[in-house]
Amino acid sequence: MLKEYLVFAILIGALALFIWGRWRYDIVALIALMATVACGAVPYRDTFLGFANPAVITVAAVMVLTEAIMSSGLIDVVVKRLAPATDNALLHIAVLTIMAAVLSAFMNNVGALALIMPIAMVTAAKQKRSPALLLMPIAFGSILGGMTTLIGTPPNILISTYRQEVVGKPFAMFDFTPVGLGVAIVGIVFIIFIGWRCIPKARLSKTSTEDIFSIDDYIAEVLVPAETVLVGKPITAIEEYITKEYAVLGLIRGNRKRLQFSEDEELQANDILIIEAGSKDLEQLINSAKLQLVGDATVTPEVLTSDNVGLAEAVIMPGSSIEGRTPARLQLGRRFGVHILAIARAGESFQQRLKNVRLRAGDILLLQGKSDNLSETIADIGFLPLADRGLRIGMEKGALKPVIVFVIAMILTATKILPVQIAFSGAVLAMILLNIIPIRKVYSSIDWSVIVLLGAMIPVGGALETTGGTTLIANAIASFSGHIPAVVILGLVMIITMTLSDVMNNAATAVVMSPIAVSIAQSLGYNVNPFLMAVAVGASSAFLTPIGHQNNTLVMGPGGYHFGDYWRMGLPLEILIIITALPLILWVWPLW
Structure with missing residues (x-):
């Protein structure tokens, strides 16, 4: 009995740390894992069993396959051909949001956003529109797209694997599609026609990141005259004459401008330094070291570039x-x-x-x-x-190879010839053997923080189940739900999952909520499938905060969003998702 309360306390502590955000989520997950091992809820031999979970292997494989497809240039060509259809603001939002959703259905949704985001920044600047108009809709669209397939998002993979443990059979590749696609369509229509209007007008006033970076306010060209004490000394000697931070960004000697140089290089008479500092600090440096300001007090950012x-x-x-x-x-x-x-x-x-x-x-x-x-x-x-990479004019030779390998893996999974973890791991191996992706890139393309999070949280979620914690929660809910309609209970599961997903990682939410949802279903005599689907939808509906999903975090800076901006579009979207998803779940996955 004591263990289950200790596991509850550990999970509440982990939730608090996730919300606090001071430590990375993989570190928090490891702390939770070590705590459950220390209290005896997870046996020593099972401590790292989560890393061998098929869901973890599948997530890693999807990351590698996503990188291989991105590197081929095929997606770039498709995206860039569609991008010119951006003259109309509504069409601009629609094209990029739909592209993000479609890509996210079949690849890692962070990777999908990484492909679309630079295009959004470039086209926004071209059309003199704020990136804020596009980036939140694109991020939300990519999250919605991930709901539609097994491989679209890690929570779906985790829930599918957990279903196999419960009923002996995982969810198939497109089992998520009837509900996920319906939710995605409704959500995207809302975003295109109504949602973007919820973005604060103050965010829409900045038309590019140039409005954010005002570096020309504190960069100046400074002459090193022959009489200064700095002549013959290394560039680092400037530190003696300025008390606060500065940066030497460039060196002009004669007719040659150098932006790459050694800090130990000796200064010569008539050198010109490109220095970044506050106006008062710059004045202090010039007066104390007897330097001279060249021309105006500031220079334009173009001085920081050269041919190479x-x-x-x-x-x-x-x-x-x-x-x-x-x-x-x-x-x-x-x-x-x-x-x-x-x-x-x-x-x-x-x-x-x-x-x-x-x-x-x-x-x-x-x-x-x-x-x-x-x-x-x-x-x-x-x-x-953030800028358009401009590295490819067209597709690389053999660009279709990774797509063909990926499609074969999907067919093998969809037809149930191979389990998803085997099919996709085999696809990674095939890409290595066919020289589609180098070994170095295989390892660098995996987001190891996500893998550590999953590998650590799976045993923690299992501990909640084995110690009887999930049964305790389920019985408590069952005792209060005698006369409550099943759809209300299902809705509560979805809302609780959504709430958790908004403040902690969605994969961790799926790990914790899946056993709880199954216990509730079993205690009330319902089929587990609709409850697992409710968790899947809820875990992927992190729209209220920038910390609930990686894509929300990614667009916060470039879009100039504040923490409180997300709920304005996210809250009505989540309400719409609940209204749409519940009847779809009950229609596709009956309670009995």
Whole structure:
């Protein structure tokens, strides 16, 4: 009896940590796992059994397959051909939202958003529209699209695997489609015609990220005259003459501008330094080191580019190893040749010491580096480039290969010839053997924070069941539901799942709610299928906050959204989903 209450306490503590957001969700999941092991709810031998769960293997395989298809260039070609249909604002929203939903049905929905988001940014700038008009609808569309198939979102995979444990048979590839597609269609129609109007007008006033990054306010060209004490000293000697943060972004010597240089390089007379600093700090440096300001007090961002050095904007991915670290610790300049020029969060740029800013998921960074491989370098670091990558004119040779392999895996799964984890793992192996994707990219394309989250939370969810916690909850609900219609109980399960999904990771929500939903169904004598479907819909309906789903977090910075902006469109959307999903579930998956 004590163990079940300890597991309850651990889950409540984990929920509090998820909401707090100070620690990454994979770390929180590991804490919860270790706590359940420590209290004896999870046997030692089963501690890491979650990592061998078919759902975890399937999620990892889908991530790799998504990367292979994205790298082929095929999706880019399709997206770019549809993107010009953006003259009308309503059509602009519709085209990109529907594309995001369709792609999310068959690939990782974060990957789908990563494909559409740069196109949205470029087309928004071209049409002089705010990215905020497009990004929240696209993010919500990608989440809705993920509901429609087994592989569209991790919660569906987890729920399917759990069903196999309960009734001996998992959900098939398109078992989610009747309900998921109906919900997605209704949701997307709402977003296109009504939802986007709920975005605050203040967010729609900024027509591009140039309005967020005002770097020309604090970048100046400074001359090093012959009489200054800095001549013959390394560039780092500037630190002696300025008390606050600064950054040397470029060096002009003679007729040559260099944006990549060693900080130990000795300064020469008549060198011109491109320096980033606050106006008072810049004045202090000039006066104390006897430097001279060249021309106006500020320069335009174009001075930060050259033939082989360019600028790029990128957003920090949720779960990235970059989260929680500072630019000073990352040392991107030394490791990757990339410099952070500016940081924006929730639509506002930092006018402070960037070196010590603790980075968060959704932050936008203005980066400087070698232009020939800047986008690839940014992606390798763990950022999502926001500009149109422009790396391909057309499809790469053999671009259809990954699609063919992927379709074969889907057919094998849909026809039940192979279980999904075997079919998709085999597809990954086939892509490696066919040289479609290199081994290095296989491992780098997997979001290991998600894998750790799933592998850790599955035993925790199992502990809730084995200690009798789910039965306790189910019996409590059953005792109060004697005269309550089944549709109300089903709706409550969906609403509770939605609420949890809005404040914690949706996969973790599915792990916790699936056994509870099944216990409720069994205690009331109902079929488990409609209750599992209610959990599937609820877990994928994270529209009230930017923390409920990775895609919501990703668009927060580029869209300039605030935390309280999401519920304006998300709340009516979630109500509409409940109204749509409940009759569909009861029609497709009867209670008896």
